[in-house]
Amino acid sequence: MSIRTGEQYIQAIRKQKPDVWLGGEKIENVVDHPYFAQPVKEIAKLYDMQHDPEYQDEITHIDEETGQRINNSFLNPTKPEHLQMRRRLFEVWAESTFGLMGRTPDFLNTVVTGMAANDGFFRQYGEQYGDNIINYYKHVRDNDLFLTHAIVNPQNDRSQSSHGQQDEFTHLGVVKETEDGLIVRGAKMLATLAPITDEVIVYSYPGFAPGDDKYAISFALPIDTPGLSLYCREQAQSGERSTWDHPLASRFEEADALLVFKDVLVPWERVFINQNAEAGNKLYAGTGVNQQPSHQSAVRALAKISFVADVACSVADSIGVDGYLNVQNQLSELIQSAETIRALVRTAEREYEVTETGEVRPNLVPLETIRGLMPHAYPRAIQILQTIGAGGLLMSPTEADFNNPAIADEMTKYYVGRTDVTSERRVRLFKLAWDLCGEAFGQRLVQYERYYSGDPVRKMAVFYKVHKGKNPTYPRVERALEEGIELADESKLKA
Numbered sequence: 017m018s019i020r021t022g023e024q025y026i027q028a029i030r031k032q033k034p035d036v037w038l039g040g041e042k043i044e045n046v047v048d049h050p051y052f053a054q055p056v057k058e059i060a061k062l063y064d065m066q067h068d069p070e071y072q073d074e075i076t077h078i079d080e081e082t083g084q085r086i087n088n089s090f091l092n093p094t095k096p097e098h099l100q101m102r103r104r105l106f107e108v109w110a111e112s113t114f115g116l117m118g119r120t121p122d123f124l125n126t127v128v129t130g131m132a133a134n135d136g137f138f139r140q141y142g143e144q145y146g147d148n149i150i151n152y153y154k155h156v157r158d159n160d161l162f163l164t165h166a167i168v169n170p171q172n173d174r175s176q177s178s179h180g181q182q183d184e185f186t187h188l189g190v191v192k193e194t195e196d197g198l199i200v201r202g203a204k205m206l207a208t209l210a211p212i213t214d215e216v217i218v219y220s221y222p223g224f225a226p227g228d229d230k231y232a233i234s235f236a237l238p239i240d241t242p243g244l245s246l247y248c249r250e251q252a253q254s255g256e257r258s259t260w261d262h263p264l265a266s267r268f269e270e271a272d273a274l275l276v277f278k279d280v281l282v283p284w285e286r287v288f289i290n291q292n293a294e295a296g297n298k299l300y301a302g303t304g305v306n307q308q309p310s311h312q313s314a315v316r317a318l319a320k321i322s323f324v325a326d327v328a329c330s331v332a333d334s335i336g337v338d339g340y341l342n343v344q345n346q347l348s349e350l351i352q353s354a355e356t357i358r359a360l361v362r363t364a365e366r367e368y369e370v371t372e373t374g375e376v377r378p379n380l381v382p383l384e385t386i387r388g389l390m391p392h393a394y395p396r397a398i399q400i401l402q403t404i405g406a407g408g409l410l411m412s413p414t415e416a417d418f419n420n421p422a423i424a425d426e427m428t429k430y431y432v433g434r435t436d437v438t439s440e441r442r443v444r445l446f447k448l449a450w451d452l453c454g455e456a457f458g459q460r461l462v463q464y465e466r467y468y469s470g471d472p473v474r475k476m477a478v479f480y481k482v483h484k485g486k487n488p489t490y491p492r493v494e495r496a497l498e499e500g501i502e503l504a505d506e507s508k509l510k511a
C-alpha cells in the first residue's frame with residue numbers, strides 16, 4: 017500500500033480491538049462512539065486529502081526507494097527544498113483543523129523518519145536496534161499508519177526517579193527478557209488520540225538516573241496489543257452537542273490516554289532501546305528527534321494562533337469595538353505574535369543545518385524560540401479573545417432558542433451586532449470564540465501549548481545551557497570593556 021484513503025484508515029481502526037476505557041466504561045467500538053466519531057472523521061479527511069488533486073502534489077511525493085507515492089512527512093530531508101515540501105504538508109493539514117489538532121499523523125511520521133535517518137545512534141548499542149528502527153519506519157511508511165506516542169512517566173512522585181517510586185513498576189519498565197522479546201509492565205502517558213490510532217511508539221525524555229536502566233526503553237506496538245489498556249481522561253465534550261452551538265469543541269477534541277502495560281510482550285524486532293539509561297538520555301541529542309518534529313509543531317502552532325487572531329478580529333468587528341484604541345492594541349499584539357512565529361518558522365527553514373549524515377534539519381534555535389514563546393503567547397491570545405468578547409461570550413443563546421417559533425423573533429432582534437451582522441451570525445461567531453476561550457475544550461488547548469512537548473521551564477533552562485555551551489565567551493562585552501579602558505587611558509593622557 018502507499019497513501020491511504022480516509023476510508024482505509026477507518027476500516028483499519030475498525031478492525032482493531034484496543035482495550036479503551038472512558039468514563040468508567042469499556043468502549044468496544046471507537047469509530048462509532050459519539051465521542052470519537054467526529055475526530056475519526058477529521059483524521060480521515062486528512063488521509064483523503066492525499067488523494068485530492070488539489071493537494072496531492074503538495075503533500076505527497078513519489079518515494080525513490082519504493083516508487084510508491086508517500087506522505088511528505090516520510091521524506092528524510094537531504095536538500096533544503098525538502099523542508100519546504102514538508103512545511104507545505106504541515107500547513108495544509110494544520111489548516112484543515114485550524115491547528116487545533118496537534119497530533120495529526122504527520123507529527124509521529126516525522127519522529128519515526130528522523131529516528132530511522134539516524135539509525136547509527138541505535139546501532140551503536142546493538143546492530144539489531146538500528147535494523148529495527150529502519151524496518152519500523154518502512155512498516156509505518158508503507159502502510160501509512162497513524163501513531164500515538166507515550167513518552168512521559170505518570171505524574172506520581174516527581175521528587176523520585178523511576179526506580180524510587182513506591183511500586184517498582186508504576187513507571188513502565190522491563191520485567192524480564194524472553195526468547196520472544198521483552199515483557200514490560202507499568203504506565204506511560206499522555207498518549208493523545210491513542211484510541212483512534214494504529215500503533216504506539218514509546219520512548220522518553222532524557223532524565224534517567226543511575227539505577228533507572230530497566231525503565232530506559234523504546235519500542236513500538238499495535239494499539240490493540242494484548243495486555244495494553246488505554247484509560248482516557250474525562251472528556252471535555254460528549255460528542256453529542258450540536259456543531260451549531262459548539263463548532264470547534266464538537267469536532268476537534270483529541271482524547272488523551274494513560275497507557276497501562278500489564279506484562280505485555282514486545283517482540284525483539286520492535287525494540288529500539290533496551291534497558292539502557294545512557295541511550296535513553298542521549299536519544300534526543302543523538303537523533304534530533306526534537307528537531308524535525310518541532311518543525312511540524314511550529315507550523316501547526318502558527319495555524320492555531322493565526323486562527324485565534326482571525327476569530328478575535330471578527331468578534332471585535334462584529335460588535336463594532338475594533339475602532340477603539342485599546343482593542344486595536346490588543347488585536348495588533350495578537351497579529352504580531354502570529355507574525356513572530358511565522359518569521360521564526362521561515363528562519364528555521366532558511367538557516368537550516370546539515371548533519372554529518374547529510375540530513376537537512378530546520379535550525380533548532382528559532383524552533384526552540386517558538387517553543388519558548390507559545391506557552392506565553394497562546395494563553396495571552398486567549399486572554400485577549402476573552403477581553404474583547406467580554407460578557408457577550410457568556411450571553412449566547414442556543415440553536416434551540418433560534419429554532420423555537422415562540423421566541424425566535426426576540427432572538428433575531430436582540431442579538432444583532434453592528435450594521436449587517438445578523439443575530440444568528442453574531443451568536444454563532446461568539447459561540448465559536450467561546451469554544452476556544454471558555455469551554456473545557458479550549459482550556460485543554462491552552463494546556464497543550466504549555467506542555468505538549470515537555471515542561472517549558474526545563475526546556476528553557478536547557479536552551480540557555482546549550483546557548484552558553486556555544487557562546488562560552490562574550491566578545492562584544494570584552495570589546496566594550498576594552499574600548500572603555502582605552503578611552504579612559506586616552507582621556508588620562510590628555511589631562
Ligand SMILES: Cc1cc2nc3c(=O)[nH]c(=O)nc-3n(C[C@H](O)[C@H](O)[C@H](O)COP(=O)(O)OP(=O)(O)OC[C@H]3O[C@@H](n4cnc5c(N)ncnc54)[C@H](O)[C@@H]3O)c2cc1C
Nearest residue numbers: 165166167168171205206207208463464467468470471473
Ligand atoms: C494536552 C496535552 C497533550 C499531551 N500529549 C502528549 C502525547 O501525545 N504524548 C506524550 O508522551 N505526552 C504528551 N503530553 C505530556 C507532556 O509531555 C507532559 O505534560 C510534559 O512533559 C510535562 O510533564 P507533566 O505534565 O508530567 O508535568 P510535571 O513534569 O509533573 O511538572 C509539574 C510541575 O512541576 C515542575 N517540575 C517538575 N519536575 C521538575 C524538575 N525536575 N525541575 C523543575 N521543575 C519541575 C514543572 O515545571 C511543572 O510546573 C501532553 C500534555 C498535554 C497537557
